[in-house]
Amino acid sequence: MTELNLTAKSGCGCGGHDESLPELDARVIPHAVRHAAIHGVVDSLQTGSAFVLVAPHDPVPLLRQINDRHGDNIAVSYVQEGPEAWKLKLARV
Numbered sequence: 516m517t518e519l520n521l522t523a524k525s526g527c528g529c530g531g532h533d534e535s536l537p538e539l540d541a542r543v544i545p546h547a548v549r550h551a552a553i554h555g556v557v558d559s560l561q562t563g564s565a566f567v568l569v570a571p572h573d574p575v576p577l578l579r580q581i582n583d584r585h586g587d588n589i590a591v592s593y594v595q596e597g598p599e600a601w602k603l604k605l606a607r608v
Contacts, residue, residue: 538567564606565605566604568602568605569602570602571600571601573596
């Protein structure tokens with residue numbers, strides 16, 4: 516069974532800086548269900564919450580699907596662009 520890596524990295528809790536966001540590492544999700552799993556996480560985001568998606572490539576087709584489903588309600592920004600992994604912050608606004 517493949518383990519989904521959706522982990523929150525905790526900081527010191529002092530409130531003096533932003534806490535790290537949970538990461539979903541799509542590279543460990545079987546390809547046949549990868550988009551469905553990611554959509555499940557995006558669909559469950561509450562207003563103001565976010566996560567970082569770690570992908571094996573630039574997920575342009577997935578981003579189009581997310582835009583089709585959620586429009587401007589999901590903001591996407593690139594945190595890292597390759598070469599080993601792409602990291603994108605997805606936030607419900």
